[in-house]
Amino acid sequence: MPPRAKSARSGKRKSARKSAQPASRRGWRKLLRLALMLLLAAGLGYLWYLNQLIERRFDQGAWAKPSRVYARPLELYTGLALTAQQLERELHLADYRKVATLDAPGQFKRDGERIDLFSRAFRFPDEQQPAMRIAIQFGRTEIGSITDLDTRHPVEAFRLTPALIGSFLPGNGEDRLVVDDNEVPERLKQILLAVEDRQFEQHFGINPASIIRALWQNLQAGKIVQGGSTLTQQLAKNLFLTPRKSLLRKFNEALLALLLEARYDKPALLAAYVNEVFLLQHNNSSVHGFALASRFLFKKSLDELGIDEMALLVGMVRGPSIYNPLKHPERARERRNQILQILLETGQINPAQRKWLAHEPLGVVDRLPAVNPYPAYLDLVKKQLPSAYSAADLERKGLNIFTAFNPSRQHQLELGLANGLKRFADSSVQPAAIVADYLSGDVVAMVSDRQPTFPGFNRAISAQRPIGSLIKPLLLYGLVESGQTLASLVDDRPIRIRQSDGAVWSPRNFDRKLHGRTTLYNAFINSYNLPFVRLGVDQGGLEPLVANLQRIHLLKQSTVYPSLLLGSTAMTAFEVAQMYQVIANAGYFAALTTIREVVDTRGEVLTRIPLESRELFKRNSMLQVIRGLIGVTTDGTARYLQQRFAGTTYAGKTGTTNDLRDSWFAGFGNRHLSVVWLGKDDNQPVGLTGSAGALRVWADIMAQIGEASLQLAPAPALEWHYIDRLDGGLSKQGCENSVLLPFARGSAPTERAACRGNYLQRGLEWLQEEF
Amino acid sequence: MATRGILIRAILVVASLMLVSCAQPSVMQGSAGFRPPAQSSGQQPRTLNSLQRDALAAMQDGDHDRAIQYLQRAIRIEPRNPVNWHYLAQSYRAQYDFARCREMISRSRAYSSYDSILEQANQILAAQCVCKPGERCE
Numbered sequence: 017m018p019p020r021a022k023s024a025r026s027g028k029r030k031s032a033r034k035s036a037q038p039a040s041r042r043g044w045r046k047l048l049r050l051a052l053m054l055l056l057a058a059g060l061g062y063l064w065y066l067n068q069l070i071e072r073r074f075d076q077g078a079w080a081k082p083s084r085v086y087a088r089p090l091e092l093y094t095g096l097a098l099t100a101q102q103l104e105r106e107l108h109l110a111d112y113r114k115v116a117t118l119d120a121p122g123q124f125k126r127d128g129e130r131i132d133l134f135s136r137a138f139r140f141p142d143e144q145q146p147a148m149r150i151a152i153q154f155g156r157t158e159i160g161s162i163t164d165l166d167t168r169h170p171v172e173a174f175r176l177t178p179a180l181i182g183s184f185l186p187g188n189g190e191d192r193l194v195v196d197d198n199e200v201p202e203r204l205k206q207i208l209l210a211v212e213d214r215q216f217e218q219h220f221g222i223n224p225a226s227i228i229r230a231l232w233q234n235l236q237a238g239k240i241v242q243g244g245s246t247l248t249q250q251l252a253k254n255l256f257l258t259p260r261k262s263l264l265r266k267f268n269e270a271l272l273a274l275l276l277e278a279r280y281d282k283p284a285l286l287a288a289y290v291n292e293v294f295l296l297q298h299n300n301s302s303v304h305g306f307a308l309a310s311r312f313l314f315k316k317s318l319d320e321l322g323i324d325e326m327a328l329l330v331g332m333v334r335g336p337s338i339y340n341p342l343k344h345p346e347r348a349r350e351r352r353n354q355i356l357q358i359l360l361e362t363g364q365i366n367p368a369q370r371k372w373l374a375h376e377p378l379g380v381v382d383r384l385p386a387v388n389p390y391p392a393y394l395d396l397v398k399k400q401l402p403s404a405y406s407a408a409d410l411e412r413k414g415l416n417i418f419t420a421f422n423p424s425r426q427h428q429l430e431l432g433l434a435n436g437l438k439r440f441a442d443s444s445v446q447p448a449a450i451v452a453d454y455l456s457g458d459v460v461a462m463v464s465d466r467q468p469t470f471p472g473f474n475r476a477i478s479a480q481r482p483i484g485s486l487i488k489p490l491l492l493y494g495l496v497e498s499g500q501t502l503a504s505l506v507d508d509r510p511i512r513i514r515q516s517d518g519a520v521w522s523p524r525n526f527d528r529k530l531h532g533r534t535t536l537y538n539a540f541i542n543s544y545n546l547p548f549v550r551l552g553v554d555q556g557g558l559e560p561l562v563a564n565l566q567r568i569h570l571l572k573q574s575t576v577y578p579s580l581l582l583g584s585t586a587m588t589a590f591e592v593a594q595m596y597q598v599i600a601n602a603g604y605f606a607a608l609t610t611i612r613e614v615v616d617t618r619g620e621v622l623t624r625i626p627l628e629s630r631e632l633f634k635r636n637s638m639l640q641v642i643r644g645l646i647g648v649t650t651d652g653t654a655r656y657l658q659q660r661f662a663g664t665t666y667a668g669k670t671g672t673t674n675d676l677r678d679s680w681f682a683g684f685g686n687r688h689l690s691v692v693w694l695g696k697d698d699n700q701p702v703g704l705t706g707s708a709g710a711l712r713v714w715a716d717i718m719a720q721i722g723e724a725s726l727q728l729a730p731a732p733a734l735e736w737h738y739i740d741r742l743d744g745g746l747s748k749q750g751c752e753n754s755v756l757l758p759f760a761r762g763s764a765p766t767e768r769a770a771c772r773g774n775y776l777q778r779g780l781e782w783l784q785e786e787f
Numbered sequence: 788m789a790t791r792g793i794l795i796r797a798i799l800v801v802a803s804l805m806l807v808s809c810a811q812p813s814v815m816q817g818s819a820g821f822r823p824p825a826q827s828s829g830q831q832p833r834t835l836n837s838l839q840r841d842a843l844a845a846m847q848d849g850d851h852d853r854a855i856q857y858l859q860r861a862i863r864i865e866p867r868n869p870v871n872w873h874y875l876a877q878s879y880r881a882q883y884d885f886a887r888c889r890e891m892i893s894r895s896r897a898y899s900s901y902d903s904i905l906e907q908a909n910q911i912l913a914a915q916c917v918c919k920p921g922e923r924c925e
Contacts, residue, residue, distance in 0.1 A: 091864055142856040172837040173864075455866035604894060626887075627859050627875075629894045687866075729867070732900050 063271070066256075070275055073255055079291060079304075080186040081194050081414030081617065085397055086178040087421040088458070088612070089140065092152065093173040094161055100129050100154045102424055107133070109179040109423045111315040120320050121147040129154040132165065136317070138177045141418055141613040141621050145175060179423055182394040183387070184410035189300050191387075193307040194414065197287035201319055204306065204326045205286060210362045211330050211355055213247035217282060221248045221273035248273040251289045295329065295336050298384050313341065313380045323365065324373040327355035328380075341380045349378060391471035392464035393421055396590070397610045399477060402623055405614070415622070416615045420458035425451050425688075428720035429461040430468045435720075436692075436713030437466060445694055445702055445709075448475035448589040449717065454597045454689040457606025457628055459590075473697070480572075480586040481678045481695060484671035484706070485543045487561070487583035489599050489641050492540055494560030495551055496637045502537040502644060502757045503744040503765050506547035513553060513578050523549050523582060526672065526705075535744040537757060540644045541652030543670065545582055552581035567632050568598055568605060583671060592682055593691045599641060600667070600684040602729070603633030636733045640758050642667055645683075646726065647755065651741070653707050654681065660715050664725040668714070670706030677701050679709030685723035690714055734758040737765075745769025838864070842874055851878040869899035873909060880916050888916035 090106050092098075104114075107124050112133070115123045121136040130153050137147040149165040162171040185191050209216050215223050223246050230244030245253070252272035257265055276285060296303035296312065303309050306329050310316050314325055321329075331351035332339045341348035353374045360370045388394055397419055401410070409415065429451050437447065443466070451461040464476040473479070496502075508531040513521045525531070525545050531538075539547040552558045558581060565571040565585075572585050587595070590608065598605045606628040614623040645667035649657040653670045668683020679694040679702055692710040695702050702709065738754045740747040745767045747754035752773025842857035858875045865871065876891035892913050899905040 091860065093864065142853070453863075453866075456863055458863070602897065604897070626855070627862060629872075629890050631890065631893045635897060729898060730900050 063275070066268075066272055067275055067279075069256055070272065070279060074280065074288070079192060079194055080188075080190060080412040082183040082185045082191055083410045083413065083415040083417060084180055085182040085184075085394060085417045085419060085421075087181050087419060087423050088460075089178040089418075090176040091173060092159060092162060092176060094159055094170075096159045097157055098154075098159055099157060100126060100131055100152075103131055103152065103154075105427070106176065106179070106424060107131075110177050111179070111311065113315055118149060122316060122320055135174075136177050138175075139619050140175065141615050141624070148174070150174060178418065181390055181419070181421055181423070182397075184398075184407075185301055185387075186411040189302055190304050191298070191301045191308060192291060192304040193311060194291050194305065195287070195307045195318065197283045199318065200287060200290050200306075201321070201326075203323065204290070204318060204321070204330070206364060207323075207326050207330050207355065207359060208286075208290070208333075209247070210358055210364065212250070212333065214362075216247050216286070219246055219248075219277075221275075221277035222246060222270050245269070246273060247289055248276055248285055251285060251292060252276060254292050254294065255288075293333055295332050296340065296384070297337065299387050301387055312384050315381060322373075322376075322379075323359070323369070324352060324356065324376045325379060327359065327373070328352040328378060331355045341378050342383065345378055345380075352378070386469060388471060389469055390421065390426060390462075391469065392462045392474055392476055393419075393426070393459075393610065395464075395474045396459065396462060396477055400610050401614070404623075414617045416617075417611060418613045418615065419610045420453070420456075420460055420612060421610065422458075422460035425721065426461040426463075429463055429690075429717055432717030432720040433463055433468070433692075433713060436716035439712055440694075440704070440709070442703070444696055445704075446475060446697055447713065448479060448693040449690065449713070450476055450589055450593045451688055451690045451717070451721070452593050452597060452608055453687060454600040454606075454684055455687060457597060457608050459593075459608050459610045460688075462590075475693070475697075476589045478588060479693075479695075479697075480588055481693060482584055482673040483587050483592055484583040484673045484678065484680060485545075486592055486595070486669055486671035486680050486682055487580070487585065488540060488543065488548060489645060489669055490564050490595065491548055491552065491557055491561050491581060492536070492644055493599075493633060493637055493641050494564055495536065495555075495557050496640050497560065497634065498556065499763075500536055500551075500555075501759055501763050501765075502535065502540075502640055503739045503759070504536045505533055505744050506536050506539050507533055507550060508539060508544050508546050509550070511546055511550050511553070513549070515577060521578060523579075533743075535739070535741050537644060537647060537739070537755065538741045541647040543648075543653050549578065549581050553578055557581070564633070568595060570595055583673075589691045589693045592680070592693075593689060596682045596684065596689050596691065598632060599638060599645070600689050602635045602642065603631055603638040604635075605630045605632040636731055636760060639728060639731055639734060640760075642726075642728065643758050645669055647741075649683065651755070654683070654711050656707065656711055657683075657715060661718070664723075665727075666718070666723070667726055668711075670711055672705040672707075675701045676703050676705060679704040680706050681710035681714040683714055683718075684726065685718065686726050688718075688721060688723050690717055690721075692717070731758075733761060735761050735764060739765065740769035740772075743769050747771060839871065839874070842878075846874070846878060846881070849881075851881045854878045867898050869895040869897075869902065869905055872898070873905060873912070876909075876912055876916070880912065885916040885918050889913060892916065 104126060112122055112124050115125055118125060118132055118134040121134050124131055124133045130151060132149070132151050135148045135150065138145050150171055151163045151165050153160045162174055163169070164171050183191060215226065223244065226246070227244035249269050252269050256272055257269060291305040291307070293306070294302055294304050295306070295309040298312065303312060307318055309329055310318055310321055310325070314321065316325070328341060328348060331348070331354065338344065339348045339351045356365065356370050356373050359365045360367060365373070397417060401417070405415070429449060433447055433449055437445065446466060447463065449463045450459065452459045462476050464474045465472060508525070510530065511523065515521055523545050526543065530546070531544060536547070552561065558576065558578060561580065562571060562576050570587060570591055572587070573580070577584065594608050597608055609625050611623070611625050613621050613625070615621050646665055648654045648670070649666045649668055654668055657666050657668070666683055666685050668681060671680030671682070672678070677695060677699060680692070682689070682691045684690070692714045694704060694709045694713065736756055736758050738747045738749050738751070739745070739757050740751065741753050741755045744765055746765055747769045748771055751771035838857050838861040842854045842861065845851070845854035845857060855875065855878050858871050858878065861871045862868070862875065872891050872895035876888045876895060879888040879891060892909050896906065896909050899909065
């Protein structure tokens with residue numbers, strides 16, 4: 017009631033009374049006034065504090081946006097070696113759904129050897145690709161044709177949306193895909209408001225009528241059966257308060273809701289709610305926001321959702337674990353149908369729609385995708401990210417990291433590795449394996465544990481192990497560069513080396529035998545140690561080896577010992593892969609990399625890693641080394657490959673360390689390089705040579721990949737001759753021990769070797785001479 | 788006597804040739820499966836015209852960053868196609884990145900040993916990818 021005007025007389029009387037009042041009463045009043053002022057100040061201070069809280073969350077980036085890591089986009093083109101089954105697998109990994117009829121992006125259908133695809137629009141780092149409907153017709157082993165289903169024109173090349181392969185989540189485990197207001201379908205907003213807050217557009221943060229109604233119903237029930245919270249209050253609670261039910265929390269919630277409404281418009285608050293609401297618990301991460309929940313549960317973006325799917329998501333808001341459709345499908349169905357009933361009552365759907373939608377299956381996935389299914393690869397991505405990106409940046413800034421990861425190769429690597437490990441009874445044998453495209457430097461797959469999804473110690477990039485004979489190709493390169501040829505004769509005799517500390521080193525061959533005088537080629541393919549130590553020490557092979565290791569940043573020791581010639585240096589499997597990349601690529605170095613681009617939330621490219629191709633080693637000399645590595649797989653320590661893949665040429669090298677503690681194989685075909693290490697974490701002997709262990713696993717991996725036969729590129733500066741691999745003389749095709757070897761022009765041997773063993777060949781020679 | 792000798796020699800020749808031709812694969816002990824590189828460009832690359840076309844259009848527009856993106860995509864598809872590496876070198880030259888230009892030329896030459904026209908183009912380009920005094924070079 018408004019205060020009435022007061023008369024002058026009454027004022028005088030009052031002042032007289034006032035003077036008559038005891039001093040203590042006046043003191044109390046003062047104190048009360050002061051207390052009220054303090055209370056007001058505290059209240060204002062508290063409001064200011066809450067205001068600051070809101071400002072921090074909203075104005076300075078409301079949410080931590082986890083950065084996303086994507087696989088390489090699969091380039092589809094006519095002639096690509098890919099089967100319909102392989103593409104189907106890629107589509108599943110990229111969250112495409114198999115349907116009977118294509119009616120929305122993110123779908124595909126398969127009819128025998130034909131796949132029709134409705135691609136999603138996607139912003140690649142270099143261009144925006146619109147959604148497209150295309151038909152892919154497969155031949156026996158390759159894509160026969162690609163056609164645009166709308167224009168009926170052939171499509172020459174098409175990039176498939178890349179699969180999401182990992183996320184960098186913040187410490188609190190909150191995972192979300194943040195969407196803008198304009199990305200939230202109107203239908204979803206309508207359903208949400210119909211269920212959670214029908215007065216949203218009218219109220220100012222709190223809805224007194226709704227609170228009174230809830231109070232009355234709760235009083236009648238004798239317990240809390242209904243909440244009177246508006247959507248804004250729920251948002252305030254989710255953002256700033258604990259779930260604990262108390263009067264103080266309700267008071268704070270109301271204050272925060274009022275402040276939120278005072279500061280932001282309705283669309284911003286609704287979008288904030290859509291992004292904030294908790295919907296699923298997934299291992300150690302909590303899924304917030306409709307966008308990510310939709311991606312996880314339906315493999316769909318929000319604009320691809322049907323009404324029934326939206327109804328289910330909105331229904332889950334009230335009790336994410338109670339209505340979890342994977343754990344409690346019946347409850348979830350009931351809840352969804354309740355929401356559909358509300359939609360019917362509010363006129364959003366008609367009775368026929370309600371009836372039809374209520375009978376629809378939930379349409380959710382069988383199980384949620386693994387949070388981080390490729391931990392080894394993701395570790396390397398993290399390690400290779402430029403230092404400009406801090407852990408906080410990765411957890412908060414929503415970066416999109418595009419990588420070279422190839423899900424199909426990873427699958428093949430995991431299958432091959434699992435098959436290979438079955439060969440060994442000892443379950444404590446641990447692997448590290450990498451597959452890389454040596455022509456581009458792309459790391460396409462990686463495993464660092466028997467259990468590939470186990471996110472523990474990353475052996476592939478952290479376990480430094482002696483590499484044994486894997487060093488020999490680089491040593492051979494130095495020898496070739498210094499004028500030796502593959503046909504040069506070397507001595508396999510004992511050697512004793514007094515080292516700088518006075519100790520005497522007497523290396524031995526692995527088979528403890530001596531093989532006398534033989535060719536460098538033969539010594540290399542059989543991995544004889546003594547000739548290489550002799551060449552390294554007596555003929556200056558050690559210095560070039562050191563220089564060549566330095567050139568690829570793999571020289572680990574400051575003091576070099578002759579034992580380096582036999583691979584006493586320790587490297588990770590990843591570093592070995594780098595060494596073999598430059599060998600396989602005939603001397604052209606490309607730093608092995610996982611990352612292609614890092615893009616921010618606006619689509620701006622922050623980092624781009626260009627293709628690299630530095631000629632660090634001479635091609636013609638490296639081609640001779642590669643020929644030696646082919647010999648290893650046909651006649652040498654890895655001749656198992658010749659038996660297993662008859663007619664296919666691979667190149668590679670085995671490596672074994674003291675007491676059989678490490679079993680290595682590094683090898684390549686026409687495009688891919690793979691390095692396999694087997695060993696034990698406690699450095700106990702694994703009991704396997706490179707040939708008996710890692711080589712077999714490597715073969716199992718390559719069998720899965722179906723790696724093509726290595727074809728050496730022509731090199732005009734080289735000439736090819738048949739050589740007797742034991743005595744190094746010129747030989748002929750068909751003679752026993754004759755091998756076709758490359759030589760720098762003019763450096764081939766001139767002396768002829770006897771054509772041993774092959775009497776037919778010798779007979780033919782005699783006949784040729786006679787006639 | 789002479790006729791008999793000729794006859795024996797003829798029979799021997801025919802028999803030997805038949806046996807050698809039958810025995811040849813098993814005689815290639817150890818080296819079976821390995822073939823020396825062909826003296827002509829046996830691995831004739833197939834060209835993804837659309838990516839190369841887009842790259843050339845971007846180069847014509849002076850958008851060399853974009854051209855490089857297209858060419859890198861093309862190279863990942865056909866890494867042994869010397870033409871793509873040559874165009875990539877051209878784009879780097881246009882950006883005055885002569886070091887990269889030379890690297891890409893070297894790679895193009897590795898795959899174009901027997902393609903005289905491309906070899907000539909690579910030589911001309913290599914001469915242009917040398918930083919001269921007073922030029923802005925990277």
